[in-house]
Amino acid sequence: MQGLRSGSYADGAIIAEEFLELLADQNGGGKEGPRRMVAVMVKDSVRYSSTGGWGFGSFEGASKTNRLDTAAQTACFGYHTFRKDKSYVCAEYNER
DSSP states (O other): OHHHHHSOOOTTOEEEEEEEEEEEOTTSOEEEEEEEEEEEEEEOTTTTGGGTTEEEEEEETTOOSOOOOHHHHHHHHHHHGGGGGGTTOOOOOOOO
């Protein structure tokens, strides 16, 4: 939370995002369905120096096996480059 609030992430920071299926109901709304993927970012400035200090992981469904290889790691970082000014993190803290 400190990183999200400040925009600065210390080595060891971990960000995880859960992607769920959206199930439509008969009233035009929706409800939470099963997990489809969990995306993870791990801050390690030395180990991941070529990708802005972040390592990227992805877990399909309920799997505990990281399915990203080196090429996918590079692709994930490529997506995040538009957020370089925000430490490559797409999420933002929104205090309501």
